[in-house]
Amino acid sequence: MGINWEHVYRHMEKIFPFHAFDSGTMCSLGEEVPVADFIALLRLLGENNPKTILEIGSWTGSCTCLFGNYVKEYGGKVHSIDNFKGSPGSNQYKYTKIARRRFFENIRSHGLEDTVVFHEGDSDRFRNLDMKFDMVFIDADHRYSQIRKDIDNYLPKVNPGGIICGHDFQSPKFDEKYIEQDFVNGVHHGVTKAVVESFNKVLLFTALEEGKQRLISSVWHFKTKREPCMVAL
Secondary structure (H helix, E strand, C coil): CCCCHHHHHHHHHHHCCCEEECCCCCCEEEECCCHHHHHHHHHHHHHHCCCEEEEECCCCCHHHHHHHHHHHCCCCEEEEEECCCCCCCCCHHHHHHHHHHHHHHHHHHCCCCCCEEEEECCHHHHCCCCCCEEEEEECCCCCHHHHHHHHHHHHHHEEEEEEEEECCCCCCCCCHHHCCCCCECCECHHHHHHHHHHCCCCEEEEEEECCEEEEEEEEEEEECCCCCCCCCC
């Protein structure tokens, strides 16, 4: 089945513009999620049509609202996990209070109170959550040690035929020196290492440019296998 692009762009119109804000000046710090990454996520939604989504790392709720607006039409749910402390090694901890406040403001403004189920705390705390999801999205602590744990903890919670995906895969190459830091030289090195080690065939969004494939989004994804169909004879 092809993508219903009219449906996809209708959800895009609901979410843009979506910006992060400075807690002191309330001035925009720029797009929280780049347009190319939103488009990639919308493609994943359109191609996979998930009804239940687990989001690990919500911050001010840009992707939460994107996912929520999508599944709401189908009576679905988004479960979102965050501690609002930001990724260690970044300066996001300065914005903890405003991030938390804006998250709930944005959920309310999009009318998603009955669609989004919020779990406040570290992702490790909810690893025993007794649920399965059509889609798991990871965008929290970017250090290798933690994102590897998030993948290991939450991949088993993806329904057969569902997808696990995440944000901030800027390059297929990483430097081992920086894998426990948040963001160095334009790359989340820990994200790259954890993803390429965890999956035998990670899928990326690329375009051919001057004879070479170039990343056009930092969204990565992996589709799980469907369970075999058992036929009674």
